[in-house]
Structure formats: structure tokens, C-alpha cells
Amino acid sequence: MTNSFERDLIAALPALRRYALSLCRKSDIADDLVQTCVERALAARVRYDPGERLDPWLFRILRNAWLDMTRRMVTRGTEIDVTETPEAAIQDGARVTEAVLFLHETERAMAALPDDQREVLHLVCFEELSYAETAEVLGIPKGTVMSRLARARIALAERLGIN
Amino acid sequence: MTGTDIDDEMLMAYADGELDEHDAARVEAVLSDDPSIVTRLAVFSRTREALVSAAAVRRADPLPGQVLSRAQVAIETAADLESDAKVVPLARPDRRLRFLPMSLAASLAVVGFLGGYVLSPYARVEPQDPRFAILGTTGLSEELDRLPAGGRAAIEGGEVAIIASFRDATGALCREFEVDSPDATTVVSVACRSQAGWDPKLAVVAPADDGTQYAPASSLETLDAYLAAIGASAPLPIEEEAAALDDLL
Structure with a gap:
């Protein structure tokens, strides 16, 4: 049932x-x-x-x-x-590709972010929630989601050498 | 308009597809005129790409088997409680209906009383009755401190399932729960929290349901009468219940 x-x-x-x-x-x-x-x-x-x-x-x-x-x-x-x-995403040696290496690099960079920034990053970019949904989950205004997310993305870009 | 009129958050919202048509058009108008803004936009569009591709790899992570199996058990348990509630043929206050356990079957015997308050015509059993002793079972009070409504846990000699939490007229936290024993006995109880710990208030023994018995209205009215007598509130919402349990720590 x-x-x-x-x-x-x-x-x-x-x-x-x-x-x-x-x-x-x-x-x-x-x-x-x-x-x-x-x-x-x-x-x-x-x-x-x-x-x-x-x-x-x-x-x-x-x-x-x-x-x-x-x-x-x-x-x-x-x-x-x-x-x-x-834990490592993929155990199969043949599939330890550039994508996985980049995944680890990205996750290390995320791990270095303050908790509040990492959390909005995860919800918006990993789980593809809208800003409004993320605000609802976290119980904060949408403007706060946006300012945290922008700071997180700028910090992440620096760590990953994206600019 | 120039690139300096467009702040980072607006560029990010553009990269994330969060802008309405009007604002997106504003950004696009500036993008074609101002190369510096393209660079600023790239920070947001490229971090998004990086995270989306990382997420795609993570999505391939296998779900640990125990996560799925535990969730399925919880779903089945909830479905049992739900379907049990539907077969109870009586009009009763909505406050407990959906939590109602099937195990409140025929031939209930009230084995505990609050201050001698006589709840029903069923035979009174003294507190030293072994069935009453279940309230002292090792591990039970810890689970009463911890488990949310709907939760189940193994305790010494059986399993406890929390049915609901509420407050009595004095504001004390009370929990309605049932304990299932291997001998197919189910005891439905109410305990309220005092300084000293969990005080048993009422215990109703019900034979485990064999699928052929249905609870008579009168047996459930016994519980309702008791809950009404202590001024029981409606079941606490999960957030309030969680906060109340936190306060016990």
C-alpha cells in the first residue's frame, strides 16, 4: 500500500x-x-x-x-x-577521472567555507533548490540566502582558481 | 546603465536563472556593452558549473543499504499505525485518532490508576502486578527521553513505540506509548515527567492483535476519559516535542 x-x-x-x-x-x-x-x-x-x-x-x-x-x-x-x-565517491579505479579529482578539489574548497555559506551552496548548487526554497529550508530571508551564496561563490572561485 | 549598476547578487541570480525577464534583460543589455561584467559573471557561472558537475558525481554515490532498509521499516510501521486507526469504529476526538494502535484490542484490563481514580469497570490490578513492572524496564525511561512520536526502539524484553506526546493540565510533559513483549502482550501506557523521572500514570494491557479482534468503543473511551481527566493537550507538533525533549537533557 x-x-x-x-x-x-x-x-x-x-x-x-x-x-x-x-x-x-x-x-x-x-x-x-x-x-x-x-x-x-x-x-x-x-x-x-x-x-x-x-x-x-x-x-x-x-x-x-x-x-x-x-x-x-x-x-x-x-x-x-x-x-x-x-567517503570516496567512486571506488572503481578505471573511473577515477578528472571529474572525480575535480570533485575532491571542489569539496575541499567547500569544506573550507563557513558553515552558513557551505549550506546555501549545497542547497542551491548541489540540490538545485531555488533561492526561495533555500530561504524556506533555512528559515532566513531570501536576501540573506543571496548574500551568503554570492560570498561563498566568490570564495570558492578564488580557491579553485576560477576568475 | 553600466556594469557598476549591477551588483554581484544580481549577476549571480542571472547565472542561476533566478531573474525575471525584465531584470535578465537589464543584465543582458549591459553584458554586451561592458566586457568587465562578463568577467564578473564568469565567477558565478563557472562556480555553478563546477558545483553542478561535482553534484552529478555525488549523485552516483550508492545509497548505503541500511539507510534504505531502515526507512522502509519506518514507512511500514507508520502505515500499520495509519491503517489501524482507520479500522477503529468509533467517533472519538481527532486528537489521537491517527496514532491509534491496533493493539488496543478487546478485553482491555486497566492495571494502573492515578491516585485511585477509577476509570472503568475493569478489574483493578495492584501495582506489583508483573504487567505493571514493565514501566520499570531497563532502557524504557531513556527511550521516553529520546524517541519522537512514531519512533520505535528495542528495550529489555520487548519494543517500545511512542504514540504521542502532550502536556497535562499542570504543563508536565506526558507521553503515550506502547510496549510490545515477546509473549504477545501489549501494554499501552501514559507516563508524565516529574523531577524524579517518568511517573507511570496509566497502563492498559491489551492482547496482541491477531487480526480478528477490533477495539470496542468503550475500551478506547477509557483512555480518552483518563486523558480528559488530566486535562491533556492535543499532541505536540514534532518541533515542540523535540524542544520539550531537549529540555529534559
């Missing part, structure tokens, strides 16, 4: 995990965050408006789950290790 909400939720899992990884940068925590998001989304599904896109709605839930988790970690005095890099 899978309905479209459930199908779309499953379909959104890869994007949720990418977003979770961009927030916490540890794969085991990212997996837990995705699960918390799924559970909360199922519990709150009556409040989902089918007229809006599901992904931004899910991203907002996942982000709130992350904020809850970080608050708890701070309360418990747990340090979050942010040095772990995301």
Missing part, C-alpha cells in the same frame, strides 16, 4: 543523505539523521502540502533534526569531529 508520499520519500533518500553529510560530515551520523528525518516526516505527513515540493520540506525537517542533535551534543559536551572527509 505504498502511496506517492512514501515513494517520493524513498526517492528523496539519496538527496537527504547528501544534505546530511554536508551538515555533519560523518557517514554514521548522516545515516541516523536521515532516519530521524524519515520518522519525523512520516509522523508529520498530514501537515505536508502536496502542492509544494517534497525535497525542501524534507530538508527543513532534516536540518531541524541536525540542530536538535548538535544541541544535545553540546549539552553532553560531546565534540563533533568535523575532520572526516566524505
